[in-house]
Amino acid sequence: MSPLDRLGLSIPLIQAPMAGVSTPGMAANVSNAGALGSIAVGATDASGARAMIDAVRAGTDRPFNVNLFVHASPxxxxxxxxxxxxxxxxxxxxxxxxxxxxxxxxYRSFADDPEMLAMLLDAAPPVISFHFGLPSAAAVAALKDRGILLIATATGLAEATAIAAAGIDLVVAQGFEEGGHRSMFDPDAADDELGTLAVTRLLVREGKLPVIAAGGIMDGAGIAAALALGAVAAQLGTAFIACPESAASFSYKERLFxxxxxxxxxxxxxxxxxxxxxxxxxxxxxxxxxxxxxxxxxxxxxxxxxxxxxxxxxxxxxxxxxxxxxGAPLARAMPAAELVRTLTAELARVRTG
Known part of the structure; x- marks a missing residue:
């Protein structure tokens, strides 16, 4: 049984946390539709993050994810x-x-932000995810003691191994196809540029944690493919940029199409x-x-x-x-909840043949 099962999702889908794009309204609507909505708080401080968490909770009583940047201090x-x-x-x-x-x-790294940690321990969101690296062992232990499900992103096996050793619950396998920032712990290291298919299957077979596939997945067929590779869920980001709840600018959405x-x-x-x-x-x-x-x-x-x-x-x-x-050419413009329902129906059609 995957730790993700305790969230009671009706579809194994995570709306990716996208700083500057995903909003509390988007996260709440996605969670209400049966998937896991996400907000990204790496570009704000503890006070701003608290306000975003409160806004999500005002819109849903379902689980949601709070994402943090854990980059090395510049x-x-x-x-x-x-x-x-x-x-x-x-x-x-x-x-x-x-x-x-x-x-x-x-942007202040979560690794250098004790105020953010204190706020999260008090707010105790259901899920927290990490991008660019991992927080301290003490921070991980404190968050787990609050019953928070922890997720971190890896671009290859070495990072996934470190994530498992840190006591994280699930790992996102980030394929080179994914939009936005590569989650490499060391951005100056050589990048093997593993695609979503390869990195997902590698981490499923060789890793030690349940895997969430991410990168280039835009529809129900893509989610089904990720599940067939052994992933417990798929994470989609670009698919949600064109939603009306998105904070993406008009020019951003226009270029997407x-x-x-x-x-x-x-x-x-x-x-x-x-x-x-x-x-x-x-x-x-x-x-x-x-x-x-x-x-x-x-x-x-x-x-x-x-x-x-x-x-x-x-x-x-x-x-x-x-x-x-x-997968940007596959983008569709519709409300986030409608997109989740569409993806659910597409996944069901693939599963039933």
């Missing part, structure tokens, strides 16, 4: 950061703006970590930037957000962090 490098801003200066000038005078660490959806690409220029994005002017900078390396995540993201804001103010929306997986 190393500030004034020379490298100044060089990065110099490289971006011509773009800022094009849009009549100046780059920031200095770059900030805009345009030609860019057929040309997603990996880039680390936007945030400082590798992430899959709808091909846009930011990802196209790879050819121009050459070997120049952006600052550490999330310091580089401060520059990326500033450039996007400057371009948007001038009417250019093609520098956004439009994260999306390779």
């Amino acid at each position: 190393v500030a490098d004034a020379v490298r950061e100044a060089a990065w801003l110099d490289a971006l200066q011509p773009l800022f000038t094009t849009y009549g703006a100046q780059p920031p005078s200095r770059l900030r660490t805009i 345009g030609s860019a959806a057929h040309h997603t690409t990996m880039t680390r220029l936007i945030s400082g970590r590798p992430a899959r994005v709808l091909a846009n002017r930011f990802s196209a900078l790879e050819a121009e930037i050459g070997e120049r390396r952006p600052p550490d995540y999330p310091i580089a993201y401060d520059a990326g957000k500033a450039l996007h804001a400057a371009a948007s103010a001038a009417g250019e929306h093609d520098f956004g962090a439009h994260w999306a997986g390779q």
